[in-house]
Amino acid sequence: MWSAERRLRPLRSWLVPAACCALLQVTGIAGVASQERAIALEKLQSGRVFQSEEVRALQADDFANPGMLWVEKGEKLWNETAGADKRSCATCHADASVSMKGAATRYPQMDGASGRLLNLEGRMQQCRVERQKAPPFRYGADELLSVSAYVSHQSRGQPVKVDIEGGAKKHFDAGRAFYYERRGQMNLSCAHCHEANQGRTLFAEKISQGHSVAYPIYRLEWQSAGSLQRRMRSCLSGVRAELLPYGAQQYLDLELFLAWRAQGLPFEAPGVRR
Amino acid sequence: MTARIQLPAQSRRGEVIEVRILIQHDMETGFRFDDVGKPIPRNVINALSCHYNGVEVFRADMSSGIAANPYLQFYTVAEASGDFVFTWVDDEGRQDTERQRLNVVG
Amino acid sequence: MKRRRFVAGVAGAAATLALPGVVRAQVPLAPASTLDPLIWVVTRGELIRRGRVTLEMPQLADNGNSVAMRVLVDSPMTAAEYVRAIHLFSDRNPQRNMAVFYLGPRAGRAEIVSRVRLAGSQRVTALAEMSDGTFWSGFNDVIVTLSACIDSLD
Numbered sequence: 001m002w003s004a005e006r007r008l009r010p011l012r013s014w015l016v017p018a019a020c021c022a023l024l025q026v027t028g029i030a031g032v033a034s035q036e037r038a039i040a041l042e043k044l045q046s047g048r049v050f051q052s053e054e055v056r057a058l059q060a061d062d063f064a065n066p067g068m069l070w071v072e073k074g075e076k077l078w079n080e081t082a083g084a085d086k087r088s089c090a091t092c093h094a095d096a097s098v099s100m101k102g103a104a105t106r107y108p109q110m111d112g113a114s115g116r117l118l119n120l121e122g123r124m125q126q127c128r129v130e131r132q133k134a135p136p137f138r139y140g141a142d143e144l145l146s147v148s149a150y151v152s153h154q155s156r157g158q159p160v161k162v163d164i165e166g167g168a169k170k171h172f173d174a175g176r177a178f179y180y181e182r183r184g185q186m187n188l189s190c191a192h193c194h195e196a197n198q199g200r201t202l203f204a205e206k207i208s209q210g211h212s213v214a215y216p217i218y219r220l221e222w223q224s225a226g227s228l229q230r231r232m233r234s235c236l237s238g239v240r241a242e243l244l245p246y247g248a249q250q251y252l253d254l255e256l257f258l259a260w261r262a263q264g265l266p267f268e269a270p271g272v273r274r
Numbered sequence: 275m276t277a278r279i280q281l282p283a284q285s286r287r288g289e290v291i292e293v294r295i296l297i298q299h300d301m302e303t304g305f306r307f308d309d310v311g312k313p314i315p316r317n318v319i320n321a322l323s324c325h326y327n328g329v330e331v332f333r334a335d336m337s338s339g340i341a342a343n344p345y346l347q348f349y350t351v352a353e354a355s356g357d358f359v360f361t362w363v364d365d366e367g368r369q370d371t372e373r374q375r376l377n378v379v380g
Numbered sequence: 381m382k383r384r385r386f387v388a389g390v391a392g393a394a395a396t397l398a399l400p401g402v403v404r405a406q407v408p409l410a411p412a413s414t415l416d417p418l419i420w421v422v423t424r425g426e427l428i429r430r431g432r433v434t435l436e437m438p439q440l441a442d443n444g445n446s447v448a449m450r451v452l453v454d455s456p457m458t459a460a461e462y463v464r465a466i467h468l469f470s471d472r473n474p475q476r477n478m479a480v481f482y483l484g485p486r487a488g489r490a491e492i493v494s495r496v497r498l499a500g501s502q503r504v505t506a507l508a509e510m511s512d513g514t515f516w517s518g519f520n521d522v523i524v525t526l527s528a529c530i531d532s533l534d
Binding site for chain 1 (some may be wrong): 298
């Protein structure tokens, strides 16, 4: 009764017509002006909406939300000195609830000095190395994740708004191209799930619109908090594509595109997702 | 270990209050394998106790069946103002403690 | 999915749910009973009465790694009559003893909320040990699609 075949049948039954629709829609989208939105601003929905009531309740509970443990750890690290000059984040930025309010909503952004695109973690690494004169956190390290959670949390409720003009334009275009490019053994692009099939059920889950406003999230599957890049790698794994290393330029460009795509959605870090 | 406790801001003597604790811990089950196939040894918080003004009011024996970053919510009767002291230990023998004061009126 | 629609249609607000026979038949049965060796260690063969114990869990777990659990025992929680301990058993996890919560008259209320791991769809049993030496039990059946412990993900 519960043979593998039976489980596959529901997948196959929606996949074929969906894939056809997706193909039409995706090629249609790729053909229009680059700043046209596949999902209109007023139709944007946070991933929270696609989660179950239990998961939403856990995110809303500021005490029990496991992501808050990373926020708390991040607050401790914010005040911890490092480097030869014994500077902490607080040395320059004082009270994060004031100085960092809204900061995360403007990332990724161009760094004037280096001409590179930086996400929030990249900016923190830059501060650590150049201003604190301390060794950088390893990408994916718990410390970096904790401070990122703490800083992102200060922007909770603030709408996402990134700048895609000037130096950022080429990164935005690259991110957008990556989003609509098919990849992996399953030959799917991000749009196949998160645009063509958002709101529909894939196995036991509802496919979200794929926004980045809740990151870093506590993911039940990871039994831990994790970054947006970790989630992207999970997606790549899902379509059986090559996992690019953390910090890869493609991820950064994609982060910029996603932030533009979610424009106006309020930040909700730390999110809880299944 | 990062841990947080939640007690009511204020309580009356004799009132049944809600006590919550959330601890950052992997609660490694011992059934997982790393990416080269080596088993990851079990390490869970196996015992936790809560003392209120020096008297044990709650105790838990836990195993891998409790989720990572364990959350516990239980109840106790508010008596005198004083400290709630939580202590816990994991399979590796790492012990930690966290405390919070409860204010009781009446 | 047919199974999920069936479950959602039948369940309503009930805290406990008897799974349709076709699903139960798939689960290797190890129900909590007087004969179960893990239960016997606690009860020493004493009769286990049904009732007074309510175990609330979601019908369908988002992820077996973290499933909300609330156990409530009907007891006055006075010095004369109280819950001594609540034992949680899984009938399918590789480690069937999940937890033991020790209470007492100072608890005021015999209720514990936590989050548990479930390795597959199963029945979770809560066994309450009373101050008068009696044992009472309740259970909850949960459907789990992404299992803890045995599904390696990420």
